[in-house]
Amino acid sequence: LRGLSECIFCKIVRGEADAYIVYRGHGVTAFLDKFPVSKGHLLVVPDEHYESIHDTPLAKACRVWAVASAIAKYYRVKLGAPGVNLLTNSGSYAGQVIFHFHVHVIPRWGPMRGFFAGRHSLTEEEAREVMGMLEGVGSFVEEELAREGCT
Ligand SMILES: [Zn+2]
Numbered sequence: 001l002r003g004l005s006e007c008i009f010c011k012i013v014r015g016e017a018d019a020y021i022v023y024r025g026h027g028v029t030a031f032l033d034k035f036p037v038s039k040g041h042l043l044v045v046p047d048e049h050y051e052s053i054h055d056t057p058l059a060k061a062c063r064v065w066a067v068a069s070a071i072a073k074y075y076r077v078k079l080g081a082p083g084v085n086l087l088t089n090s091g092s093y094a095g096q097v098i099f100h101f102h103v104h105v106i107p108r109w110g111p112m113r114g115f116f117a118g119r120h121s122l123t124e125e126e127a128r129e130v131m132g133m134l135e136g137v138g139s140f141v142e143e144e145l146a147r148e149g150c151t
Pocket of ligand 1: 007008009010011048049050099100
């Protein structure tokens with residue numbers, strides 16, 4: 001295992017690595033995936049370092065899932081995405097690449113051709129467009145969690 005100082009997600013949480021931050025709160029950070037499979041593909045992570053879902057305390061995992069669920073709802077209800085995937089990978093055999101627990105939120109704007117079909121490098125232009133789409137997501141997440149989220 002590499003030290004936490006080397007973990008890219010820890011660096012993003014600490015503000016030491018660049019990312020488009022979508023939401024911060026409740027000990028959770030959400031930011032755009034650098035290699036999205038769809039427009040708006042983002043990751044939700046706990047601010048503390050846990051390798052995967054298998055060693056994340058349940059209360060913390062619950063908050064991560066609550067934020068991910070609220071963002072998924074934002075995509076469907078507010079932005080009209082006809083589908084959204086929520087996904088976490090535990091272990092390299094399951095496709096985990098970054099060993100800091102994270103939940104993928106992947107809005108689907110049309111029929112899925114294959115899970116990773118369309119994967120590409122995030123451009124600044126696309127990131128700006130998505131950040132614009134997500135302008136109201138922070139307050140939406142806060143409202144959702146206040147009403148029925150894990151605390
Ligand atoms: Zn980390």
